[in-house]
Amino acid sequence: MDTVMTASGPMTGSTAATFEEFVAARSTALWRSAFLLTGDAQKAEDLLQTALVKAWRRWDSIQRREAVESYVRKAMVSTYTDWWRRRWNGESPTEVLPDRAGHDEASRVDVRHDVLAALATLPRGQRAVLVLRYFDDLTEAQTADALGISVGTVKSQASRALSALRSSPLIDTRPSGDQP
């Protein structure tokens, strides 16, 4: 039986027998990680597909099926961090968001927008560390392995990223009791 994981659960291993089964079980969760990395639905899809192509081509030679997700995630973040210097500067965010219907929906979208905007101010490496550590729930060692960096660098980059978000005007990280 396949082990299907939660969207942000740890890499306990998917044992999908076929590539299609793996994609069906895990690709939506991987897409969400890609979305947090890129902040863009279409880029997330392309990033995920780029990583999946690498797994597809090696499918028959990957002996441990539970290692597939780790392989895809590693391919995804390395492709992403490689993208960082290839930004196309054709767009600039506006200061004003369009009107939205429904207070709850607007509030939810606002939070999402603010979080993505705050993430966008981080260097790509720090952003990748945050997503792997705190969304994908990888250990520091797994994060280091996925990014090809040392555990010490993971720690320092995570600390810097948290510090940057702490001081970001876009995000309120105060405990709920401190809020007005």
Add this chain to the structure above:
Amino acid sequence: MNHDENDATDVRDLLGSAATGVPTVTPADRSRAVAARGRAVRRRNVMALVAAAVVAAVGVGVPVLAGGDDDAGRGVDVATAPVAEPEPCPEPPADVEALEPTDLPTGAAWARMCDGTWSGAQSDPSRVRITAFDSTPITTDVDALLDAIRALPTYDQLEPECATMLMAPTPWTLVVGYPDGTTATIGSTVTACGAAQVAGSPRSSATILELVDDAANDAEAEAATDEVATCPEPVNGLRTLEPQPDTYEGDLVDFRQTAAVVCYGIDPLGSREYESTQGALRDEQRFSIFTEAASGSTPEPRRPGGCIDSGPTRLIVLVDDEGRRLTLTDSSCTGEFTWAYGYWKPGPQAEQVIADALGGRVTQR
């Protein structure tokens, strides 16, 4: 609990709340798209293998059949004969709204990014954003690039983020050349939140440009064999620098730099800040710059109003004792350098070192 532990809990919640979207592509469609892209890569590899085998077979076979040493070069001539030289970009640029429909067939010899134009530019040229596309021709694995572009999903819905973007028109074209001398061109008026027509369907402009950039960088990385700090070839003459891909991944403080060069690309708007376009950093200059950058990494500063990024204008290319490269790139209006794991705004002393390496300032920044 300390600050970071508290923040980690909050960040988990925030990331979870920001990643609640659902992809528009179903897993089944995704599997099919991935398989198509994978087969395209495999096809390309097989073709490359066959080509290599043909070269080998002809190289060995021709001399045997000819029975003499004087024909030894014939195999090479046969194998390399039908090479099409990349043509320059069209001048004036092609109108992206009047391009001939194309399927971007395989068998291409080269591809290159070129400027484009459209009807709005003729009535108001000031609306066109100045963008320095890397127009260096791509001559390796061109069919793989075309396969990847054709495999892109139909772009039939704007991303939600596009509702909050002010898109400056940035017309671009991708010109593809074939051995028989014909060309095919695709293009769009925007680099994101828009599409180019390929094989009768709209495909995301942003993704096409990423794919082209990817192909160009792959080709460049394959060709790179040097282990010294060198500046990349300027794009569009002297106007813009495009950093080469890093071959070092990791924190700057762990980088054992042994050589460095500062590169300068003249501002696309025409102003010139330094006397020279490149200059090697002497040891003491290199240590001074490196020490400040490694210790002064900060979050990205907020952009002041009216601050317009103009693309990479200054690079510091560092090489370590294993020949690995790390590039610090200044592509912003605020004058700070970025790399994978940090930002750094040089202080007055570091700015002076950079200016000295580039032969001194011509105008103040």
